[in-house]
Amino acid sequence: MPTYNAPVKDQMFVLNDVLKIGTADIPGYEDLDRDTVQAILDEAGKVARDVLAPLNVVGDTEGCVLENGVVRTPKGFKDAFDQVREGGWTALDCDPEFGGQGLPYVVATAVGEQFSAANMAFNMYQGLTHGAYSAIHTHGTEDQKATFLPRMVTCEWTGTMNLTEPHCGTDLGLMRTKAEPQDDGSHKITGQKIFISAGDHDMSDNVVHLVLAKIPGGPDGIKGVSLFIVPKFLVNEDGSLGDRNAVSVGKIEEKMGIHGNSTCVMNYDGATGYLLGEAHKGMRAMFTMMNEARLGVGLQGYAQAEVAYQNALAYAKDRLQGRDVTGAKNPDGPADPLIVHPDIRRSLMDQKSFVEGARAFVYWGAAMIDRAHRNSDKDADGLISLMTPVIKGFLTDRGFDMCTQAQQVYGGHGYIEEWGMSQFARDARIAMIYEGANGVQALDLVGRKLAQDGGKHVMAFFDMVKSYLAEAKGKDEAFDKAFLDPLKAASKDLQGAGMYFMQNGMKTPNAALAGSYDFMHLFGHVCLGLMWAKMAEAANEVLASGAGDAEFLKAKIDTGRYYMARQLPMTATHLKRIESGAEPVMALEAEAF
Amino acid sequence: MPTYNAPVKDQMFVLNDVLKIGTADIPGYEDLDRDTVQAILDEAGKVARDVLAPLNVVGDTEGCVLENGVVRTPKGFKDAFDQVREGGWTALDCDPEFGGQGLPYVVATAVGEQFSAANMAFNMYQGLTHGAYSAIHTHGTEDQKATFLPRMVTCEWTGTMNLTEPHCGTDLGLMRTKAEPQDDGSHKITGQKIFISAGDHDMSDNVVHLVLAKIPGGPDGIKGVSLFIVPKFLVNEDGSLGDRNAVSVGKIEEKMGIHGNSTCVMNYDGATGYLLGEAHKGMRAMFTMMNEARLGVGLQGYAQAEVAYQNALAYAKDRLQGRDVTGAKNPDGPADPLIVHPDIRRSLMDQKSFVEGARAFVYWGAAMIDRAHRNSDKDADGLISLMTPVIKGFLTDRGFDMCTQAQQVYGGHGYIEEWGMSQFARDARIAMIYEGANGVQALDLVGRKLAQDGGKHVMAFFDMVKSYLAEAKGKDEAFDKAFLDPLKAASKDLQGAGMYFMQNGMKTPNAALAGSYDFMHLFGHVCLGLMWAKMAEAANEVLASGAGDAEFLKAKIDTGRYYMARQLPMTATHLKRIESGAEPVMALEAEAF
Known part of the structure; x- marks a missing residue:
């Protein structure tokens, strides 16, 4: 079974020696001395290695199951989620006002790399919650923030993003889900959403869906789309959970990978929703978290390549096959290890040089996001906005290629599920598609961002x-x-x-x-x-x-x-x-x- | 569910207008007039479309199951195999002396493309039998040929190739399976072989294993390897089936794809084997069929790309999403079809230009094999020997990439198994690995073939x-x-x-x-x-x-x-x-x- 060891030394090198985060003029960075960051990454690395990585294959083989309308996650996921929650790992860069630790995004990104490499499907439950947290944090009313954020920071309540419908993904202007205004200011949401990651599960008390829908009578197309908060359980005045909302899981999709994450068809049958941000400005609200979300997907691309590389490297050092043409390197053994062969070395160098370069690129991007948010630096915001499709598209394409190369190092064993290399490739594959397929990233880059x-x-x-x-x-x-x-x-x-x-x-x-x-x-x-x-x-x-x-x-x-x-x-x-x-x-x- | 339509027009264009096979100076080619070849491909295309393609997803979802030592193939496979057998499709280029139709290999290759595109896992049962047939045909004694070939031509008996062991794949010199000579001239084969495609199943009366093993006392390493015929059921003098041989299935591997093919661990426990060719010259015997086998794998690479492309194209024409930036192409509809978008067009052109180029390359190679065998043309033999690693390595790498691109055209639906695009990529992935991983192909090309x-x-x-x-x-x-x-x-x-x-x-x-x-x-x-x-x-x-x-x-x-x-x-x-x-x-x- 594959293993994962957090590359803390490599991460620290980028953070401290390359980006020199401790000395960067961004609020919150002044506390990022080497020892503090090292301690955080060491501790997170243990969770990644000992708690999350061992569940990666389990998640892939068991998958999520829908039983009587309830989604059951793979064995061990709930316990692991509790450990992550209790360790405070879900709250790293969240606002202290709502129980967060207020650390910079760049540090949360480094931890995110570890968790995502160890168990991508598992880490998505937290990742999506963070995305929904950010949207409510930026666009929510004081009431909405007070009601939802404290529980989302701890992942007692998790979040989702509901955009896609059966007939529209990229072209959201075609959306049919509708939101009818009610007398009490809420809306009744009706429609079907598909491909909803972490759509339902048994690891949290509530699921807070962010749902794009159209208010009847609004503008046509994408300009008439609004964003709503639709909790699985309605929340009482005192913050306790109330009635079950009219939202249900239609089915769980059978996917190529990330089986440990419940990708749901969600049915909204007049569910109660609360407008988040302005009416008809739903896309703007969604887009404020796009840079962050897409950077997170780019991260998934190289994180899967990192764990695949680690295992390919171990195999290349261990597996004896053939002889070094320049002279035996293991003369007492029956053959030399694979790593002596130049073409295996080429493949390992491809993987290693990609992963380490990608890590620096993503941390640099995360620091740019911190600069944009914490320093209100418009230039940084413009630059990261330009680079976001590159980070997302390039890193996920190349990350998948590198997983394929890592799998190839194993020869026939790479194709056998038992060895785990296939899973890295199958899991990494989705990152090229979701959060905007890579062709759409390229369109965004050339059609929009270049001229911005x-x-x-x-x-x-x-x-x-x-x-x-x-x-x-x-x-x-x-x-x-x-x-x-x-x-x-x-x-x-x-x-x-x-x-x-x-x-x-x-x-x-x-x-x-x-x-x-x-x-x-x-x-x-x-x-x-x-x-x-x-x-x-x-x-x-x-x-x-x-x-x-x-x-x-x-x-x-x-x-x-x-x-x-x-x-x-x-x-x-x-x-x-x-x-x-x-x-x-x-x-x-x-x-x- | 994906569909497949044999691209007969494209195939005919290569065979007739480019390679002009009817006029090539190769025995057997003189009968290949346009009408005959067209009729063969049209008929084969119907089998591919109507019989094999509908079973592709079934094979993937059901897989093969080992029950009480017997392998059960997916529902419908046995009937389909009977139809293929009865249609004479297994005998196309086989020797008429043993019941074959004596057609050129290039025609069998064109049919093989169709069958492999329609259902790669299924077509492997026949493909491996053909490989074993060729080895026995070239190296067998008259008795061996008379005993095995007529039933293998019809696939009443199927064949396998047993090379890999748990600790050795590429480096077969490390092999441990041993063959002890018996007084009656046979050998007792003992050892374990892994990754044996079509290793056992319920679609034929007998399975004829070709097994590499070492005769004790022979030369060390690869020079001491011999090839043996080890039938699942021993064959009586009169050709009827006798006792069960001491060969059994240890388990079926869980793989990334080609689930419809039974990839077995085979255990030989003193099984009776018959030396094929000379003692200690087993690798030579194996290698005589390598050009053909590797060309067949290169074919699988582009055949999967072809069927994936066909479905991506249909989806791109059907799915409405976004507008052509140069002006609406479907003004009365809610959006334009995907195919109007330049980046989708780029992807489709990548796929189309690869598949059609690859087809010409493989047919050219198959004609070269015919020339080498039927004209005993040593130059043609040298040339195809040089090109074999290119055909195998390049076409399977690129074929897999194209399947990934075709999957990408579907956006999120490409990741959902129900749509079938993931299977094409997962199935195509093995072609980069088996019959010599592509890195080994590159080594063969540069380390051996260039200087040959x-x-x-x-x-x-x-x-x-x-x-x-x-x-x-x-x-x-x-x-x-x-x-x-x-x-x-x-x-x-x-x-x-x-x-x-x-x-x-x-x-x-x-x-x-x-x-x-x-x-x-x-x-x-x-x-x-x-x-x-x-x-x-x-x-x-x-x-x-x-x-x-x-x-x-x-x-x-x-x-x-x-x-x-x-x-x-x-x-x-x-x-x-x-x-x-x-x-x-x-x-x-x-x-x-």
Whole structure:
């Protein structure tokens, strides 16, 4: 059975030596000294390893079961959820006013990586609650906040997000669920929602559904959509639970993976709902939590790759098969371990260099969210808004690929469920789809984010890379050659793609849209290239100071060199595809397919 | 539920207009007039669509069950197998001396594509039997042939291949199964084999296991391995079934996919086996059927992509979501179909251009096998031997990617098992692993095949491309620009990679091996580029003759242009990775991971 060990040393390296969070000028960061963060991650790591990881296979094999209208989670989930709750792990970055610990989002993100790697399906119950918490925290009335937030911070009550209906996912303007105003100010919600993660279960006292619906008579399409709080059990004045609301589980979906999470069809039959935020402004309310939610999904992508990599590495060191062509490495054994073979090494380096680069990228993004929220920094908000589709789309695509590569290291055993490698790939697969399928992320990036605020944020990104290159250059020739030169070339490819869109996209929108997916990946590679340059620079600095673990730091630099040499060249191909334009993509009429 | 319709028109185009099989100078090909082949494919297509495809989901959900030592296949499999058998579909290219129809392998391959696309797990029962048939046909004594082949041609008796043991897959020299000689000339086989596809089931009267084992006292390692025929039921002199042999099913593996095929742990407890071919030359006997078997797996890769594509296309035409940015295409409906969106179109074109290119590549390879066997053409044999790892490795990797893309077109529904798209990806995944994991294919290609016969075959490949480019050039400027220029550039990248290996691989074997995987993909792209140029050329010819379906032929050219513009640029990145050499790959010591 696979295992998971939290890579605390790697996490600390990013937080402290690369992002230097303790010294960042963001409220709350001043308390993030090395020891405190280390203690949090060490403790969380134990929960991940000892409580959550052992339940990962259990969740996959047992799945969730709907019995007499009630969802039963896999054996052990409820106890584990209690432990997570009691350890305060659900409250890390929540508002102290409602019982939270008020820690920065970046720290909660690092813990989230551990929990998600250990057991993705399990961690979603908490993750969705956090999303709903954020929406109520931002848009709720004082009453709503007082009623719901304290129990959601502790996950005594969990949350869900209800967007999709059978006939509409991305295009929510087609929505049919309706919300009829009642005399007491509440609404009666009627309709069916599908793909509702954590839609119902037996681990909390109440489930707080956030439901998009249309108030009759409102504007057509997406502009007439409002957001409602629809609790499973109505809440009395004194905060105690009242009647069962008219919401029920239609069925649990049979999915490719994340079997431990109950993905429900939810039926609303005149259920009582409370408007959250303004009427007809439901999408805006939903979108305020999108950056955070999508970053969380990007995190899932590399977190699954991390745990898959850990197990592939262990197998590659353990399994004896064939001989090193340059001379036996295990001459007394019947064969050498797999890791001696260059192609296995290539695969492991692909995985390792992706995961570590992705981690830095996501923590950087989380710090940007903290900066946007805690410093009300509009530039940071614009930048993270631009990068969100890259984080979500690129990291989940590549994360899934890396899970597939990790599975491949096992040969035939990778295909047998007993070994657990298939589950990592099957679980990771959903991250490419939910929270906006990756094609929609690419559309969001190219069709919306690039031009946002007059293109200000993408220019800020280019400036950031440019200043970094200028400032880092000239200190170390080997570093310049291995890191800065490839980063500069990749960044040039990205600018070339942006230029192509500017010159052609206005006239022919399809010229930009046909290249959107490649652009998202091109952007992602540049970001990981930038992260690797920063990590290598940080490793060099710590090495020069004589502190730290030299072998660990050298490994960081070697891993980064691999990414720059072997992964970053992809940017040239992405640019070439983009520059081939819309014509080859759209040449066939739909009828000619 | 997904459906499958055999793409007979596309298949016929490759066979007749591109490969022009009816006029090829290979014995048996002279009878392959258009009408005969069309009739075969039409009939087979009906079986695939009406008998096999409807059982695909059934096979996945029910799986195979081991009860009291006997394997039960999913409901409907036995009837379907009877229909396939009675239709003569198992005997297509088998030797008429043993009841076969003596058709060329290339025709059986086209039918195999249909059956495999319709139901991969089901078609493996027949596929493995064919592999075992070929081994006995090539290496068996007259008695062995007379005893086993007639029943295997009809699949009254099915076959298996037993190579892997728990501690060894690729490195078969570590094998422990032993074969003790008996006085009557037979051997007693003792040991455990794992991952035995179609290892046991209820659809045939007997199962003929081909088992690799070591005769005590023979050479160490791989040179001491022999191949044995071990029937489930011993066969009496008169051909009737005798006693149950001492072979049993230990368990059925729980796998990621191909649940309809019984993947068994087989226990041999002093089972009676008959030496097939020479003692200690078991690997040679196994390898004679490797080209064919690996081509068959490459076929599975693109066949799953074909059926996944068919369903993604139907969904993209049907599902209404969002609007075409260039103006509504379905103004009277609530939204436009998915297919109007450029990124969906990109995905569909990726899939379509891959599948059609792969089909031509595999049929070309099958014709090469026919040429090697029927004309005893050593050059053809060398060429197909070189290309086999490319066909197997490249087509299964890309085929799986395309299944993933097809699944992505469905958005959330792609993740729900009910829609069937997950199964295509899960089933296709095994093709990257079995018959030699794709990393081993890359090793075979670079470590063995490139240098085989003094590098003669790779030079022959380069010559083939070069002559083609010279001969095709100058007839049509648009064709030259869209097809020949990119093919030339890609082929130059391939030669550059070959050159890099020559200059560095002798001194530093790892310099070649670290680039082996990229080389396999680079080679694959060049092959598909070559196939697309040939297909476009053929389409142009038919168009010029005024015959054929103009819309169909123009779509071929457009699809080819897409491949050349959007996929072929990958060769540059592969070359760049290869030229970065072994250093970045091997820089980290195994202990530093």
